[in-house]
Amino acid sequence: MTAGAELVERNDEAAGAGPVVELDGACSLSRDRIGGKAWSVNRMRALGLSVPPAFVITIEGWADFSTRGEIGEDIWHGVRAGIAALERGTGRVFGSGTRPLLVSVRSGAAVSMPGMMDTVLNLGMNEAVARALAAETGNPGYAADTRERFRTQYRETVLGDPAGAVPEDPWEQLRAAISAVFRSWDSPRAQTYRRNRGVPGTLGTAVTVQAMVFGNLDDKSGTGVLFSRNPNTGERALFGEWLVGGQGEDVVSGRTTPRPLDELVTLLPRVHAELVAAADLLERDGRDIQDIEFTVESGALWLLQSRPAKRSARAAVRAAVAMAEEGLIGADEALKRVTAEQVRTVLRPATGEYSGTPLARGEAACPGLASGVVVTDPHEAERRAEAGEDVILVRPTTSPDDLHGMIAAKAIVTESGGATSHAALVGREIGRPCVVGCGPGVVAALAGRVVTVDGGAGTVWPGRVEGKPVDAATLADVGRLAGWAGTDIDGLATWLDTRATDVSAKAHAAAPATVTEIPDLDLLRLIGIKGRAAHDALAAGVGAPTETVAARCEELVAGGWCAATPIGVRLTPDGRRHLDGLLTLERRAVDRAAIASVYAEFCEFNGVLKEIVTAWQMKDPATVNDHADADYDGAVLTRLTDLHHAVQPLLRRIGDVAPRLARYCARFAQAIERIAAGDHAWVARPVLDSYHTVWFELHEDLIGLCGLNRADEAAAGRAH
Secondary structure, three states: OOHHHHHHOOOHHHHOOOOEEEOOOOOOOOHHHHHHHHHHHHHHHHOOOOOOOEEEEOHHHHHHHHHHOOOOHHHHHHHHHHHHHHHHHHOOEEOOOOOEEOEEEEEEEOOOOOOOOOEEEEEOOOHHHHHHHHHHHOOHHHHHHHHHHHHHHHHHHHHOOOOOOOOOOHHHHHHHHHHHHHHHHHOHHHHHHHHHHOOOOOOOEEEEEEEOOOOOOOOOOEEEEEEOOOOOOOOOOOEEEEEEOOOHHHHHHOOOOOEEHHHHHHHOHHHHHHHHHHHHHHHHHHOOOEEEEEEEEOOEEEEEEEEEOOOOHHHHHHHHHHHHHOOOOOHHHHHHOOOHHHHHHHHOOOOEOOOOOOOEEOEEEEOOEEEEEEEOOHHHHHHHHHOOOOEEEEEOOOOHHHHHHHHHOOEEEEOOOOOOOHHHHHHHHHOOOEEEOOOOOHHHHHOOOEEEEEOOOOEEEEOOOOEOOOOHHHHHHHHHHHHHHOOOHHHHHHHHHHHHHHHHHHHOOOOOOOOOOOOHHHHHHHHHHHOOEOHHHHHHHHOOOHHHHHHHHHHHHHOOOEEEEOOEEEEOHHHHHHHHHHHHHHHHHOOHHHHHHHHHHHHHHHHHHHHHHHHHHEEEOOEEOOOOOHHHHHHHHHHHHHHHHHHHHHHHHHHHHOHHHHHHHHHHHHHHHHHHOOOHHHOOOOOOOOHHHHHHHHHHHHHHHOOOOHHHHHHOOOOO
16 A cells, blocks of 8 residues: 555544645545545645645535625635745745746536536636736747636636626735635536536535646646546547647637647656656546546646546446456456447447348338347247247337337337337347337348348348357456456346346335225236336336235236236236227226327427436437436436426326326336435436336327327327
């Protein structure tokens, strides 16, 4: 263990209880108290790296500001003491006309919220300071550029007015900037971000004040970002870029094109060597790929921040295996760092080589290549798959009660539907190659044939077509992970899904249900929609304790209306007839005009929901969403949350018209609560009571109560 690690394992006592703390690396400070950015600065200083001196106003300071509505004098006294510490550390003076000190003022929550809160750079600048910097450096262009950067950002961030008057007094600037950063915790964009990621609004933000270093000083200055490993491939090689003569905001904004990091080898070889050493140290200390921000000032390297890096699916798999083999992490930790979707992504075979004419052509809904014999019934698909046969499920359209057959199949093909159809949405969520909208007659034309489905090209070919194999290195990495999980390569994604579901269930245990009596109609209808259902899934759907549902299922099995299977109960033919009779009675009791009215309104929302789930799964028609872009995902989840709020009045009316459907309100509420808590499997995972699952089950119920069928609704464009 390094000396720095020993320091960080101590408690906060050495830092004192005050709301303003110097980040000198000499004592331990918890991330929950000072935020991620300040924790990173303190940690890097503890490791002996070159980091500009800084201090932090802690989360307690934010709480005090929130209560008062302004910076209290005790905190302001601490800020002045913090500036004095920066002056000692730099040999510069804040607000001085000679060797002036400029600072950055940055937000920093305990939970990373990239781009959601405010920052002010180059603070302390005024006319006298600009003249002093020009005289000191002999570079008036640098001084003018720095002053203009400050004035522009201060007006945008602090004043909210592009033509506002910027105060000349640096202390007035500092006080206003700290207040603006504190207030940005409650900005609309920050509130939306937190709501969609389950981040409590009570956590608050710290504010880090740090001495500025200048990448815009001269031709041996610049700013950049590097990763300790390639975030696209996971290979152990530095990956990054830098911008000569710029500041950090230039790189982030994308206004200027950076240069490859390798150019530093010839331009500033000593800086490059220091970066290599720092990246290695930070990765070993953090035991993860690091995303590092740095500035070079006249040939001197300064590190500003280090945090775990976002990465592609391939990089996640490669890095997890490599770090476990290098001894940085254990096998269990490696498995925790890889998601089921990432495994599915890296194992999708490339498009094959074809000749001739495809048997069917439709819309590409989920990429991948799979071969097997075509079956047209989901029950048959499940039986034959359990016997070890590769099957392709081909249907006119699919519905929630086809799910067991869709999971059993190697690929899914439909006659109707588009990229937002049930088949497309479920196919993507369970990782099955899928082609939709192939046209009438496809079911009859393909039944019983051996075919190959190319979900990326939207085609179905005769016989078995071999795709370009997944490269051996990827297979080896996935095989290594599968071995640690005690399964095989084909079973790893399912194993990861199951573990994630188990963890979610334990972490978000639902409040004890109070329903003790479950009508036959409620339970049989839910079993019929789900096709196969375990007791806990049924319990969530009817709002009853699992033991109550288990007892009722035993009664249904004993009565011959259900059959028990290894993965749950299913309806028997007698059970389906009994359910049909119960549904007929229910339809007679429902106001036909009222149910038709609410169904028509539901259909208006239905297209929106399908577009949202499609956007969650696919960034564009050719790009599967690997969920590495938090901003993209946040925008999609905002749309889902907005839809959820908008549909509430309709859900209440549906429950008034058909009392059995009133339970859907609670099921939607549970799904949105799980999503808000950060468990994004509850967006569309078919094996959970996810938002998408509940939505399609409600749709199926409404179709039935209206006396319609899904095939006709699909043909009319209302149930794809």
